[in-house]
Amino acid sequence: MVATSIDPHVHRAVLFDMDGVLTNTARLHSAAWKVLFDQYLAERSPTPSEDHRPFTDDDYRHHVDGKSRVDGVLDFLHSRGIGLPRGDVGDEAGGETAHGLGKLKDEHFLRALDEHGAEVFADAVSLVESLRRHHVETAVISASRNCARVLERAGIEQLFDVRVDGVVAAELELPGKPDPALFLEAARRLGIPPSQTAVVEDAEAGVAAARAGGFALVLGIDRAGLPSRLADAGADVVVSSLDEVTIAASGQRRLSEIPDGLVHWNAISSRLRGRRPVLLLDFDGTLAPIRKDPAKVSLSVRTRTALQNLARWCPVAVISGRDLSDVRGRVRVEGVWCAGSHGFEMAGPGGEPIAQETGKAALPVLDIAEQRLSAELEPVAGALVDRKRFALAVHYRNVRLEEVGRVVSAARQVDAELPGLRMAHGRKVVELLPDIDWNKGRAVRWLLERAGLTGPELVPVFAGDDYTDEDALREVHEDGLGIVVLSAEHGDRLTWAHCSVDGTRALIDLLTRIAPPARRRPVP
Known part of the structure; x- marks a missing residue:
């Protein structure tokens, strides 16, 4: 299977290798191995059968990367014609056994970690967070005994449901990669079979292990510019950045593939099938244009008049991330349901x-x-912390580009340290919300049922523009009509919408077609 998407309906879990995939600690490991082996080879008495050339990047990739430190010592030295006893865990660091040299390498690595820290790959964190928003479980895999320490230093330990590392492997006596035992143990702890689990790896040994374990998707991430090595090891697909990986369930399409609702009206109208529409509308970016200052967002006279006319003839609801009192005060249309x-x-x-x-x-x-x-x-110029009753929005629309990471990281850290919250992303904003199974999609369904607006004669029509609106677009995907209001800020992302419109004016024109005066009847 060749794909660059993860389907939450097919892949219920994703296992991530740590070094080189989640964190840029592979360079620290490689440097620590080089210090160890270069010193050992220089001090070892030469013989005709042994190769004492310095340790290289190719040596790291082919003989060490992804393996336990003991196996790494033995495999590399074997490639140079050198045989050492395996030893045991009690060997002194630097002793001439695989365990002894492995311990010394560990000391070099920890010094480098303390000095340089654990740099996180932003594309990996973004993918993990997106998977979790789609209710896909995540686990981290590492041959390193320092996995927990690295994750803590990187501030991402809370992103994983399960961790299987070198400590776990030693406790359970699991063989290292390319044996699939580490991956299989993680899947077992998640309670999800390999046939429904994907693996993300950057090492040849890790790719081979995942392939041997029978996992549904083996995704190689090549940050070194050598994609063929991972493909040859058995990766289904190789990407240079995890930004290339999308989360796409059946029914989703890219914004560029969504037809314009006004241009392709005949095709779109078939979803209505003569039923009475129930209009469910987002506010910011949908009914009202986005502003740099959220307090200055307002409905135009044209939009308010159109909503008032629509509300007289069909049910209308406005569903917003704003506080209820705020959205009601900005809508000011009689007969409309409001959700904040x-x-x-x-x-x-x-x-x-x-x-x-x-x-x-x-x-x-x-x-x-x-x-x-x-x-x-x-101290961050332009950052706006906007408290709502049930949410905390942190806007960075007016923040300098180089400071955006600081804003998002601060919100992520608070989310990780405080119980009962979850983080959601929107257009130039991150939000902290109560960590319960609730979103706009569930709100839409609850409102329809609470208001008695369900039945074969009714069709829900939802319009939104943001990532947070996708839950509602998905909710109406099967039995209704989803409309996305386009914005250049969202690029060519995936959506559940059936059609698109270019801005608020076009949305009002489309809604007027959906509920034309000739077919309207007063709301009871």
């Missing part, structure tokens, strides 16, 4: 607010998160 904080609180036309009780437990934690992020990001 991505659906954590709602109100019917003229009715009292209804809040999700399970989200209230996170309110004190959100207070703490607000205090911490406000203090930490106060």
Whole structure:
């Protein structure tokens, strides 16, 4: 199978190697091995049958990378015509056994780690976070006994449900790569069979191990510019960056593949099948254009008038990440349902607010998160910490490009350290939300059922523009119509929408076609 996408319906878990995939510690390992072997070969008495040339990058890739330190010592020295006893775990560091030299290499590595730290690959973290948002379980695999220490230094230990490393391998007496034992143990601990699990590896030994284990997808990440070595080892597909990997379930398409709803109206209208529409609309970026200052976002007179006319003839709801009181104050259209904080609180036309009780437990934690992020990001020009009742939004639209990483990292760190929260990404914003099984999609379904707006004669129509709207677009994908409002900021991402429109004015034109006056009847 050749693909650059992970399907959450097929791949229920993804196993990540650490060094070279998640963290740039492979260079520290390679440097530590070079110090060890160059010194050992220089001090060892030469013989005609032994090769004492310095350790190279090719030696690291072919004989050491991905293997346990003891196997790495034995395999490399064997390639140079040198045989050493394996020894045991009690051997002194630097002793002339595989365990002794392996311990000395470990000392070199830890000194380098303390000096240089653990650099994280942003593309890997982004992919892991996206997988978790799609409810795909994740595990980290490493032959290193220092895996936990590296993950902690990198600040990403919370991103993985399971860790199988050199310590676990020693405790269970698991053979190292290219044997698949480490990967199989991780899949076992996740409770997901290899046939439903993908593996991401950068080492030849790791790719070979995953292939031998019968995993559904073996994805090679080549950061060294030598893709053929991973393909030859058995990788299904090799990428140069994990940004090339998408998470695409059946039914998703890229924005560039989505037809314009006005241009291709006849094809789109067939989804309505003469049923009465229920309009479910996002606010920022959908009904109202995005502004640098969120407080200045407002409905145009044309849009408000159109919404008022639509609301007289078909059910209309506005679902926003803003607080309920905020979105109601900005919409100001009679007869419209409003949902705030991505659906954590709602109100019917003229009715009292209804809040999700399970989200209230996170309110004190959100207070703490607000205090911490406000203090930490106060020196960052343009950063805006926007507290809503059930969410904390951190906007970086006005932050200099070189400072964006600092803003996102600060939010990620608070999310990792405070219980009961989860992080979501949007257009130039990250949000901390209550960590419960709730999103715009569930909010849409709950609102439809609560308002009695379900049945064969009704069709839900959702329109949104952002990543956070995809849950709702997916919710209506089978029985409704999904509309995405295009923005250059989102590039050519994947979407569940059936059609697109170019901006708010085009959306209003399309909604007027969906609920034309001739087919409208008053809302009871």
